[in-house]
Amino acid sequence: MSFFISFNGQFAPYVHPTADAWNTKVVPIQKIERMNTHSVDQQHHEPTGNSHPPKPNVSAYQQQVKTFEKSKKRVYAKDLMKSPVHFALNKTPASEAIVLMKKFGFRHLPIYDSSNNLVGLLSDRELIGANEKSLCEDLMIPKVLVALQTARIQEIAHIMLQEKINSLPIVDENHVVTGIITQSDILRFVITSDDFSGLG
Numbered sequence: 001m002s003f004f005i006s007f008n009g010q011f012a013p014y015v016h017p018t019a020d021a022w023n024t025k026v027v028p029i030q031k032i033e034r035m036n037t038h039s040v041d042q043q044h045h046e047p048t049g050n051s052h053p054p055k056p057n058v059s060a061y062q063q064q065v066k067t068f069e070k071s072k073k074r075v076y077a078k079d080l081m082k083s084p085v086h087f088a089l090n091k092t093p094a095s096e097a098i099v100l101m102k103k104f105g106f107r108h109l110p111i112y113d114s115s116n117n118l119v120g121l122l123s124d125r126e127l128i129g130a131n132e133k134s135l136c137e138d139l140m141i142p143k144v145l146v147a148l149q150t151a152r153i154q155e156i157a158h159i160m161l162q163e164k165i166n167s168l169p170i171v172d173e174n175h176v177v178t179g180i181i182t183q184s185d186i187l188r189f190v191i192t193s194d195d196f197s198g199l200g
Contacts, residue, residue, distance in 0.1 A: 002151035003159060004175070006144040009117030011175045014145060016159075073193075077156060078149040080189055081170045081179025087112050090119055090137035094130035097122055108167035110177055111140045118144060118169065118177055146171050149178060157186050 003014035087110045088097045097109055101124060111120035120140030130139060146169045147156055156168060160183060170179040 002148045002155060004146050004148075004171070006118045006146050006169075006175075007142060009113060009115070009119055011146075011171075014159075075153045075189070076149065077147050077151045077153065077168075077170045077179070077181060080153060080185050081149070081181050082185065083170075083179035085110055085169070085177055085180050087177075088122070088136050089114065090135065090140070092136045094122075094127060094134035094136055094139055095132070097136050098127055098130065101127075106182075108180065108182065109136075110144075110169050110180065111136050118146070118171075118175075120144060121167070121169065123166070144169060146175075146177075147181075148173070153186060153189065156181060160186075 001013050003016075004011045005014050086100060086104055086106070088100060090111050090113050101107065101109055107124045109122045110118055111122055113119045120137065120142050121144045122136055122140045126139040126141070145159070145163060145165060147159075149170055149172055151170075160166070160168060167180055167182045169177050170181060172178050
């Protein structure tokens with residue numbers, strides 16, 4: 001389990017939504033019957049005896065797949081996350097959060113309670129509705145999706161796209177926030193990777 005939901009300083013496993021029903025491929029029964037009949041006919045025409053070793057071209061393909069799997073670059077949250085993380089306390093005036101975000105040029109701010117537990121996430125969109133009396137806890141999103149440092153970037157990108165979120169706090173095994181990843185970080189990684197660096 002690489003993803004969790006944080007709420008009021010407590011963490012629960014994130015349940016990944018199942019695929020849409022229309023994405024499931026259904027094979028008609030008649031088609032299956034014809035396929036089975038065809039395979040039986042082939043079996044009757046093949047000579048009996050020990051199973052044959054794979055053909056050279058099949059073996060070469062299998063070897064290529066193994067080589068590709070070994071050579072794939074595995075990138076994890078800990079490799080891309082920004083750290084250390086700037087944050088604000090839940091009782092902090094929203095006006096101070098605005099100043100902090102403008103000073104460092106970021107758009108998302110984790111919110112902690114007095115015990116340094118993650119209790120929310122604040123973005124520049126929520127701050128649009130701030131007034132002089134607003135506190136961070138009044139505007140923050142209280143339920144926050146987080147990922148472990150060991151989550152793969154492909155998984156993070158998939159979850160962020162599916163959940164329509166722009167940032168993801170990263171936590172260690174003790175659920176302590178150690179970094180944050182945004183969509184911009186992932187896009188920057190993609191365009192500077194070996195596969196894309198030669199384009200443009």
